[in-house]
Amino acid sequence: MFFISSGGIDRLIIFCGGNLIFYFFYTIFAPHFGHAGRKNIQTGYKEEKDMQQLKERILRDGKCFEGGILKVDNFINHQMDPILMKSMAVEFVRRFASRDINKILTIEASGIAPAIMVGYLLELPVVFAKKKKPSTMENMLATKVFSFTKNNTYDVCVCKDYLQPGDKVLFIDDFLANGNAAKGVMDLVRQSGAELAGMGFLIEKAFQHGGDYLRAQGIHVESLAVIESLDGCRITLKD
Ligand SMILES: O=P(O)(O)OC[C@H]1O[C@H](OP(=O)(O)OP(=O)(O)O)[C@H](O)[C@@H]1O
Numbered sequence: 675m676f677f678i679s680s681g682g683i684d685r686l687i688i689f690c691g692g693n694l695i696f697y698f699f700y701t702i703f704a705p706h707f708g709h710a711g712r713k714n715i716q717t718g719y720k721e722e723k724d725m726q727q728l729k730e731r732i733l734r735d736g737k738c739f740e741g742g743i744l745k746v747d748n749f750i751n752h753q754m755d756p757i758l759m760k761s762m763a764v765e766f767v768r769r770f771a772s773r774d775i776n777k778i779l780t781i782e783a784s785g786i787a788p789a790i791m792v793g794y795l796l797e798l799p800v801v802f803a804k805k806k807k808p809s810t811m812e813n814m815l816a817t818k819v820f821s822f823t824k825n826n827t828y829d830v831c832v833c834k835d836y837l838q839p840g841d842k843v844l845f846i847d848d849f850l851a852n853g854n855a856a857k858g859v860m861d862l863v864r865q866s867g868a869e870l871a872g873m874g875f876l877i878e879k880a881f882q883h884g885g886d887y888l889r890a891q892g893i894h895v896e897s898l899a900v901i902e903s904l905d906g907c908r909i910t911l912k913d
Pocket residue numbers: 751781782783784785820821822823824847848849850851852853854855856884
């Protein structure tokens with residue numbers, strides 16, 4: 675590699691005798707390709723309407739448990755696959771492209787990973803509702819949510835500073851089952867005076883009907899994979 679300068683930095687000519695310089699620039703800039711901002715994101719990605727990757731992964735790695743629970747902790751909510759997570763976030767960005775959104779909202783813990791990916795792509799702040807009230811939190815909005823997987827009711831709260839009138843909120847979560855978490859979030863959004871722009875879920879379990887309720891409320895709901903049944907511990911996906 676040679677650097678030949680003629681007339682100062684305005685004429686820097688780089689000769690590259692191999693792959694070294696390419697490697698150098700690629701290493702620095704590659705992580706930013708495709709993340710460059712909202713406009714590029716909404717138009718620049720290949721559409722993956724059917725989310726085939728996610729469906730294949732559910733069938734390959736998902737494990738079914740008694741009581742209608744699908745365990746996806748190999749790639750979504752314990753160990754996480756960031757590449758798949760990014761593809762799913764891209765798909766949310768595409769599906770909610772027509773919506774005016776200024777904030778992403780989720781509920782801890784498992785919603786945080788997909789929500790932050792969406793917030794990153796849209797360059798928007800991400801707020802997560804907490805399941806334990808921090809002693810330092812003042813000015814909070816609170817509601818109760820029953821957790822189907824943990825068989826427990828939580829006081830879910832969010833600080834009023836981060837959810838305000840005028841906010842246009844996209845709620846993102848990993849699962850939609852009975853819709854309890856989503857209903858809790860609707861209550862927090864209502865209390866805050868913000869507007870709910872939509873709700874996006876990685877996986878909807880249609881047989882628990884939370885989605886029917888939300889859609890009947892006129893909410894724009896998008897689920898990337900829909901499980902029709904886990905009967906007999908067999909995973910049946912909607913096409
Ligand atoms: O539609 P629903 O019946 O409310 O079920 C969906 C909710 O359940 C899961 O949370 P969970 O309570 O298991 O906590 P986690 O986020 O800590 O995994 C999931 O992350 C959703 O928030």
